[in-house]
Structure formats: structure tokens, C-alpha cells
Amino acid sequence: MNNTVTVLKCEKYDADLILTKMNEAWELCGGKDSLNVSGKKVLLKPNVLSDAAVSKAATTHPEFLRAAIRFCKTHGAAEIFAGDSPGFQKPGFKAKNCGLYNICKDEEVEWYDFSQKNITLACPEGQMVKQFVVSDIYEKADVIISLPKLKTHQLMFFTGAVKNQFGMIPGLLKSSFHMRFPNRNDFAAMIVDLHSALKPSFAFIDGITSMEGPGPGNGIPKETNLMLASSNLVALDAAACRIIGYDPDIIPILRNAIDRELWLVNSNDYEIKGLSIEEAKIENFQKIRLTGSNNQLKDFLIPRFLRRFRYNLNPKPFFSKSKCIRCGACIKICPAKALEISKTEKMVKIDYTKCIRCFCCHEVCPEDAIVVKRTPGTSGLVS
């Protein structure tokens, strides 16, 4: 498998500049041997975690999508679609707030609604899952180009090209996987299963403005001025991890993918073109602190008094009374049904004995009203 990763400087969200960089990166990755869109139907898959404002850097930047559309047009794509499915979305979702929908309109590209129709995707090599339900766009597209944002992730520590494919599973169907696989490593294996089932693709990572700190929804935008590209998404994520200071060997998705030896045989088994890892390295990138298993279900084997102690030490979500607008998004997405509106306090109330620490609530909160921290406490409220 082609394991070339290209890393380039890209200082601003200017579609012409990004297109130039995309062309350069594509050539360095092997040109048509690494990605050939000529005469093909192409799905461009940005990361639309939630329809947040561009300034939050939670989603792929609209000008990055514009450049990718123009890249496909330049290289003779027959048809281009763009779309994604946030965890919490209504049917007919259009990514207007984050600017992606309007770019599609400008460029006369169809914004595809992933909730329209589902199909079953076989996953013969799956360790955890033998078939997935995905949007029918998968059948319509010949090629998928992933356009992830370079970000931290509370549960998976890092989110890049491989994790971005989770969006192929429509809307709330995604959160049910957290109940099926509450253990972080099992969840990572499921994501890699999905990667093994999807057709070969290519990815350009938007690392011009990245997200550090408590990502993927409410972290801190950071100017990192980079674009990364590869047809080997595991190699690409391994390189991106090194650039922000994570060891890919301890990132659960990459650890599982590398162990399968389908894409890389070790975490350095790729060829870097453009900038070296050292040249691209982002100093002091705020990362999520690594923790072990988050398997709360297994904890039921632990005596109750020790369990309570352990719950209090594990990172968990806390809800800010002053920031919460009671929109209910966290309640709707919570796969463990651990949240409700307290009638007395008129505020979100959490039952920590049900919470599986998936942090879906933190991802979808539009007001940054949820913090994930270790501080002991059982009320679930912060000021």
C-alpha cells in the first residue's frame, strides 16, 4: 500500500492557495496512482461535528472545502457531492452555520443529506462489527475524499482522517455504538472496522487552524498553518499525531489499526514528503490527558464502595448552570439515558451511575456548557 504522507505549510484560508497546496501534496503522494477522480463520482466528506460557527474551528473550514471541490473539478470528476452527518441533526440537515452548505451552493455541488436513505455495508474483516448501516451516498460515490480537521478528542484523544469516516453512519445511529462499545479500545476497534469496510480513499487534513484543548467540539482554535495529505489514512493520522506531540502507538484507533498490519506495520512505517515531522512539529499543543480503559460496565464487578471512589477519579462531564441554555441536545444524544432536566433546579441533571463517559454530550453542546474533568464530585454542576 502507498504509505506516503505529504505535509505542507499553508498559512491561510484562501481557496487558491489551498488548491495549489492540494495539487502539490497530491503530486508528492503519487498523483493519479494515489487518487484518480477523473470521470468518477466523488464524495467530499468534511468534518461537521456540529453546525458550529467557523470561528470555533470545530468543523472543516469552508474555504478548505471550496479548494477540494475545485481540485476535483480540475482533475475531471464526473460528479461531486459533499456532506456529513453530525451526531445530533434533524432530517434535511444543511451545514449553514459553519459555512459549508453555502460553499456547495456557490460551487454548484450537491450538499448530500446523509439521513435520506441508509444501506447495509458488509464488514467481513471486522473485529467488533460485521456490518454497518451507512448513508446510501456510499453506493453513489466511486471515491471518498475525507477532509478532517486536525483536533483533539475527549474520548479518542485525537481525531483525524480515520475517525472522520464515522460520519458515514447517519445521525443518532452513531451514539448507539457508544453503548455497544463503552470500552475505549473496543470503540476504537469498531472505528477501524468501519475503515476496513469503506472503499479506498484519500484525505486532506485541514490543519491550518486546528483545535487544541478539550476537543472535538469545544476546544481552543490554534493557528498551526499545515495541510497534510495521503491515500493511507492510518499513516496520515500517525504523522499528524506526531506533529501535535502524541505517540501514535498509544492512540487507541491507531494502535488497533497498526496491530492489524493492513495499512502500516509500525507507527513509523510511512514516508514523509514536504516538511519533515520535526519541521512541522507544533510545540506546546494542548492535548487530552491519556487515560486507560473507560469501561464503566466492567466496573460493576468492582465492590460498590470502590466503584464510587473510581467514578470520582475518572474524568466525567460537569454542567455549567450559567452557560446552559437548556436546548436539550445533550439529553437527546446521550446513549446511556443518563441526563434529564431537573424540575427543581431547571437544569441538566446527570446520573453518574448510568454515564458511560462517551462525552457525546460534550461534543454536541452548542454553548460550551459542559466541561470534562477529574475533580471529585457528584452533583454534576459547575457554576
Ligand code: SF4
Ligand atoms: S448542557 Fe449544553 S447541550 Fe445540554 S442542554 Fe445545556 S446548552 Fe444544551
Ligand code: SF4
Ligand atoms: S452523560 Fe454524556 S458522557 Fe455520560 S453517557 Fe451521556 S452523553 Fe456520554
